[in-house]
Amino acid sequence: MTAMARTRVHNFTISLDGFGTGKGQSRQAPFGDADLSMLKWFDGRVIHGIDKQPDIPAGPERVLSTGWGQGIGAEIMGRNKFDPTPGEFDESWQGWWGDAPPFLTPVFILTHHRRAPIEFANGTSFHFIDATPAEALVLAKEAAGGLDVRIGGGVSSLRQFLAADLVDHMHLAVVPVVLGRGERLWDGLDRLHERFDVQSVTMPSGVTHLTFTRR
């Protein structure tokens, strides 16, 4: 018997007031004006999950973050996570990640604009699709070959997947800062907790990790 493939979210970081990014996202400022307060938590342990830096202690927060890469066969991300510049694509931009994006799987990027796929030597590939969350999930599950699909964000695409009840497991990292503005994860998700078993733990870093497991 094979377990059903799941749709998962990992290491998704928000402020105490629920913002995943600040205002004014750009290629220079991927988290907008939130950079200064949020990025001090993004030291590679939290954002990458799996990494090859043996000098970083395998403390509980790092181990928790490694769920990000385990058993994942594809990712779906919103346009802004790949490129916050609106409109037609500038084909010279291939994301923030250089020649070796850390995904190592097919990545489906939700956009109304057309662009040819991009393939990298490390197994990452970017596919630009104009699809609803449910349609994208069908494509991603096919590409994942029985492994799980990760919803990579940003905020507005994650919110759409949650509103459509397409998420089986979600791990959030709540950073103790009050941003006051930006893209709020919780908007329109009244009573979300009723569909999930919610668990929580605060790490010595001060970050509170929440896991939502679909009931």
Next chain:
Amino acid sequence: MTAMARTRVHNFTISLDGFGTGKGQSRQAPFGDADLSMLKWFDGRVIHGIDKQPDIPAGPERVLSTGWGQGIGAEIMGRNKFDPTPGEFDESWQGWWGDAPPFLTPVFILTHHRRAPIEFANGTSFHFIDATPAEALVLAKEAAGGLDVRIGGGVSSLRQFLAADLVDHMHLAVVPVVLGRGERLWDGLDRLHERFDVQSVTMPSGVTHLTFTRR
């Protein structure tokens, strides 16, 4: 040497999305439509802080909540915490707490409407004042006789004290529910964390407790 009296907040409960109450507060529904999801955490251990129920185990969450009553000489609360019915006071209403309100000190209630003070045999008294947060704090500190002043909420009055930078210590309890609507604590408090040392712990109940200590 006497330590300076502080202005403190204790056991103030909000949802994951930052709401302290739902919509539609009334005498019958002190937390509005949030009652069903929030009240299951309000079992006397969290809301009262000090209580005389020896049958409740003195676990860490209960002990943390007892900060509510320690060293407090007066409370300031918003009108809605005393009576959510707007307009002139109905003098037959003396709050939700019966003949022995748990405050045991003078309580200053912020309102534009006049009403004579109410005194209870257990040391609690209600004083209705038309004052700014800073003015109310002067009155409350006088009444507290060197002890600390508690800001009792609700959400909008606490937000005003925080915006005016009048709070020295704040303890929040974040309940893992997503209300989606109501009175949000964080609105207008951008960068609040920069004025405080923030610590956090999740209890076995699933509630995450945050303490803000003014730097």
